[in-house]
Amino acid sequence: MDDRKKKILQAIIEEYINTAEPVSSGSIVNKYGLKLSSATIRNEMAELEKVGYIEKQHTSSGRVPSAKGYRLYVDELLNDNNISLEEIKYIKSKLETRVNEIEELTKITTSTISEITHYTTLAIGPKTNLQNIEDIKFIRLGTRMLMGVILTDSGIVKETMIKFDEDINDEQVETLNFIFNNKLKGKPLEEIDKPLEKYIFSHMNYSLKVIKPIMEQLNKAINDESKIYLEGANKAFDLPEFKSLDMAKNFINVIDQKEIVADLLNTGFANDINVYIGNENENDQLKDFSIITFKHKYKNKDLGTIGIIGPTRMDYSKVISVMKYISKKLNGE
Amino acid sequence: MDDRKKKILQAIIEEYINTAEPVSSGSIVNKYGLKLSSATIRNEMAELEKVGYIEKQHTSSGRVPSAKGYRLYVDELLNDNNISLEEIKYIKSKLETRVNEIEELTKITTSTISEITHYTTLAIGPKTNLQNIEDIKFIRLGTRMLMGVILTDSGIVKETMIKFDEDINDEQVETLNFIFNNKLKGKPLEEIDKPLEKYIFSHMNYSLKVIKPIMEQLNKAINDESKIYLEGANKAFDLPEFKSLDMAKNFINVIDQKEIVADLLNTGFANDINVYIGNENENDQLKDFSIITFKHKYKNKDLGTIGIIGPTRMDYSKVISVMKYISKKLNGE
DNA sequence: TTTAGCAATTAATCTGTTTGACTGCTAAAC
DNA sequence: GTTTAGCAGTCAAACAGATTAATTGCTAAA
Secondary structure, eight states, X not given: OOHHHHHHHHHHHHHHHHXXXXXXXXXXXXXXXXXXXXXXXXXXXXXXHHTTSEEESSTTOOEEEOHHHHHHIIIIIOOTTOOOHHHHHHHHHHHXXXXXXXXXXXXXXXXXXXHHHOSEEEEEOOOGGGSBEEEEEEEEETTTEEEEEEEXXXXXXXXXXXXXXXXXXXXXHHHHHHHHHHHHTTSBGGGOSHHHHHHHHHHSOOOHHHHHHHHHHHHHHHHSOOOEEEEOGGGGGGSGGGGSHHHHHHHHHHHHOHHHHHHHHHSSOTTSEEXXXXXXXXXXXXXXXXXXXXXXXXXXXXEEEEEEEEESSOOHHHHHHHHHHHHHHHTTO | OOHHHHHHHHHHHXXXXXXXXXXXXXXXXXXXXXXXXHHHHHHHHHHHHHTTSEEESSTTOOEEEOHHHHHHIIXXXXXXXXXXXXXXXXXXXXXXXOOSSHHHHHHHHHHHHHHHHOSEEEEEOOOXXXXXXXXXXXXEETTXXXXXXXXXXXXXXXXXXXXXXXXXXXXXHHHHHHHHHHHHTTSBGGGOSHHHHHHHHHHSOOOHHHHHHHXXXXXXXXXXXXXXXXXXGGGGGGSGGGGSHHHHHHHHHHHXXXXXXXXXXXXXXXXXEEEEEGGGSSSGGGTTEEEEEEEEEETTEEEEXXXXXXXXXXXXXXXXXXXXXXXXXXXXO
16 A cells, blocks of 8 residues: 555545545546545546445445455545534533533533534433442432432442432431441442342341442442433434435434443443444444444543444544544533 | 315325325225215315315315424324333333333333334423422532432432532531421422522531532523433434435534424423324424424322424324323223 | 556346236126 | 216326446556
């Protein structure tokens, strides 16, 4: 792969991303700084095809990038600083909104990305079971109901309602708060488990009727599949690839299935922007889509993962640039 | 409209709902108990068309019900007890799941309806500002954060996080709990407002720095657009009307816009199953869809509205039957 | 090594034809 | 008076062939 081939590949990919039409040798002459005749480009294209970076749909058609082509483009060729001053200004203003909850920040970030990139954007909260408990409290609502609230060191708040068949009094609530905090503060969330149940049961004289539902609900709350955020599902339908009904149907199917979305957001490395192109995706239902994700953090604390999903013909440069900027910005410049 | 015409109209509509194809005079002979030749049915169809209950797409095509036709069918002709024993059994088992929160019940009901009817199902929580406060409490998390929790008499729980620039101590929290409960218990949610702020400010010596954020967040929490639940968005794409890309795009557009969904769920009468057929919908974007909603209640307490959305060719009989049954079941037989 | 020029290929578009499913109407049957 | 058989008329959908336009690969010249 000499330099000229890479330049031509880049031109093909960028032209295809812009036009969504197979790229002919003639269409990139005099664009992208290529001072070559269409015949020469044709010769180079034939070789690029031989090594699998581009593909033809039929004998006389223009070329379309393959997953392998996009991969090279993403790894070596694209401009990852493709972001305008206006966009930076807009993102800044959005991210500086004062929020009281991590959830809100995630929501804002998700919708901002969707607005700027025009792609469907997804987000999921962080895996909580590795986080540490910073505070755990119970609060009585009415006579037979408790709300359990857990604050983790990442600032995530988990809450759950617990109903009882008998009345609860304030003294009991206070004891619960005392015991749970003493026993669990600073420990990882997953420590809320059976052993504790036995401990409470042997150290307090509450009936199992009270303790059982508490433990059940707390465990449910922390193991709860995190909430999934979705912004701009309709944006996909403006793209020409969604003219195909199959594609559209597949897309809705994917974003409608929480497990698939959770899966795709939960793979990938912590400190990177992760790009999965077409058939690089493990899940067969995703093989026509590309997905770009990153874990967003605030002062190095995991806040979850945000990702965009779109056709393989995606503006990788723009998306990656925006994510890079936001990631940096969230983590404090 | 004599009886025979109604029978024929019913036959046309039910055949169309089943097949999604324009209904010819021949296709309903010997079905639906009609012992007439196709010629007679043709004559009747011509008259039904003249009064606007059915329509032709071109001279030699079969007939398709109009919105007016569906309306008559829904009001007078359909079987609203179109529900099988298996379905009843399934619904029962689902609704008997023990839940700790209203939210959960809404989720379960929504997904059950979607599973049984095969239509996209939407839900929204009740308008909270008319509900009464049953309990209102603050709980300290860490040193500079409060969680405010409001329980209403319908069992709805609203919570909000409040951050401060200075430390909060337990004594302050206790006073807050005392004052808010004393002042607001039994009152409608909308009473949480400016006058209270002044009262607290004059009766306690907390700085405005503490009280301001509390009032702000509480107001935000109660005025928050209720969460919208969505189940089975992908189900729509199995229907033949969604072969049309325009239709599909419109559909996604509608369910993606929270305001439209909130609007369509918030119209309609409290004690009824509300049916909006095609152009009966006020919103232009909904004119190709039909919507059926009902307010679900538990022991006469408003729990919000559940609705399904689909093409005008919808199985009104099944949907209405299922909703009737569920509505009755939730409200305690 | 590059390029001009040209035959070959193919999808997309267009055009005309056939087919099949209906209807509406007429006249006969009930 | 009502119902029905039968048939001409209509139209969309399916099909088949011809045309067009885009683009390639290859050859031979620059």
